[in-house]
Amino acid sequence: MTWVNRFRRLAPVGRIVQELVRFDLQLMENPEISGVEYQQGALQGYEVREYLLEKWGRTCAYCGAKHVPLEVEHIQPRSKGGSDRVSNLTIACHSCNQAKGNGDIRDFLSGQPDVLSRLLRQAKSPLNDAAAVNSTRWALFNALKATGVPVTTGTGGQTKFNRLRLNLPKAHWLDAACVGDVESLDIVTSKPLLILAKGHGTRRMCGTNKYGFPTRHRSRKQIHNGFQTGDIVTATVTAGKKIGSYVGRVLCRASGSFDMTTASGRVTGINHKYCQPIHRKDGYAYA
Template sequence: MVFVLSKNKKPLAPTSNANARVLLKKGKAVVHSLYPFVIRLKEYKEATQCFEIKLDPGATTTGVAIVNQEKALFFFELIHRGASIKRSLDKRRGIRRARRQRNTRYRAPRFLNRTRPQGWLAPSVKSRADNVINFVKKYQHFIPLSKATIERVSFDNSSMAQGQTLYGVEYQQGALYQSKLRDFIFAKHGNTCVYCNGASGDKKVEVEHIISKSKGGTNSTHNLALSCRTCNVKKGTLSLKAFGRVMQKDYSHLEPKATPKHAAIVQSARNYTIESIAELMKVETGEGWETSFNRNQRALPKEHYYDALCVGSKSDYAIATSEVLEVKAQGRGSRQMCRMDRFGFPRTKAKESKTVKGFQTGDIVKAVVPSGLKKGKHLGRVAIRENGYFNITTKDSTVQGISHRHCKIIQKGDGYGYEHKTISA
């Protein structure tokens, strides 16, 4: 599928690859963007339908699917650079601390005037959330999006919409609460007691809390298991260690290790993401166990874009694409003027400008070299040099020392790298 814009750059419904080729060949459209591939019509049109974007946020990779009522039209994998940011911050901290040890007795102390604003997030965490938010903002210009579904704790939207006053867990426990959760738990454990494996002969099987609620156990799928009535009565509120060696071997890793503080850190970026996207469009949320249940029901491989497709209550979409676009966050350079060697002396010359001959690192260029060892066509991401001879990173390799005279900008750099992949069967 191909994104389509009207003459005044308003997003329209996407079209097939074949139809896009026909429009371009007949001169009825022009190429607007290469990554993602977008065409722009030469006539005015208005959008007649809206689409939904589904997100499965992750620490390193976020899965994205764009769907209509019946089909999944686009798949994306958004790869974050949180680890790279963390390494850069560690390096900057080392330089800062080394500077403090120098003999700077006339410098006023500044270590007591640092405050963090309300809602502050660590830069590596905020970067991941901003990647997702900026992705949604960008693709709003390519396709009319009216709704976003994000994996998170579910809310009883129907009761809230009717004006009912909800308290505590009632926000999560609506009329459909656990209607699929029980099926998931039974399927996960094969309808068999996890404690005696059916040895008790008790045929009455029920959902049981591994860590009892009286000791802080939750309703998470990781804390729910199947137990026959006999074993459930014997276990009571005992811990797994007290109940037996078999249970300790199989379920001791489910003892509560994370604190509420750790849980808050994990959820903080997700809350920030949802609140920001809610300012752009309507947002619905789905639970993690529901995503896993939907994916298993459809027998889909464990991929980030399939997880995104299965977020929320509806997942029975026909798949109308065979490709996934991998979008990798790469940043827009650094503020460091020149590089240092291990002794702290400059090893490169300070750059006077971020651009050379109209090119900037990260731009996607096409180079046509007429002769020499590098003869041929090269398409990829450019890394500029002040002498005017650039490096171009193509899909297969990096070609060095190509003159700027042979290069033509195809698309300005936006801080991301792009690569097409085939979806898993």
């Protein structure tokens, strides 16, 4: 919500699209909800396949093979009364899928009772993370609606479908642009601004070792030589062993010898006199 409000101050935001649920399980389980067009379309196929890959851990349900092409498989064959519901679907490698064919699952796994028992039990259990819309997502949705800006929602399968249809590479920022109903996209950059929430420090009064025992006192003073930990600075070092230019978040010390977290790693022992502020601490890191 912090960033929604910031963007609204910078530009006239006319619509917000949120990926509310990862998988549209209602539509997958109840074909009558939205009609044949959705259920037999390409989007429904992406929803089902992604759900099954997550549910079965991206491994063959029969032999446990990983990192091989996996196919959607009916546990109870359709020719013997099996349905297309996700509770009757699993994923299998090509060899196992062909070997089982349209035979009964109990006959196919008659010599592996443990595998049969696990498979039938897992088939009936929902993927909890995908089946439940948790309170955090609904809280965000309600907070977005309270802004007064029109809010629409999309699903995880729909996002992937849009990204592949538009022939875009896998990346979080492109996934975000593909949420909801997307006809086309104009990509104007290959280097998006990456924003990471870092918090505002700690309230601990002392530093501890890995076992939790106190080892050092932590000063209440946060600002040292005009800087505080979390500021983004540029430092051009002209003398000593650290000669060079650096940009990153600074970790301040009362001694005036700072550490910097840069894109290439952490640099220690940067004197404060070489530092110039770019962006004051606001709880976020940028790259």
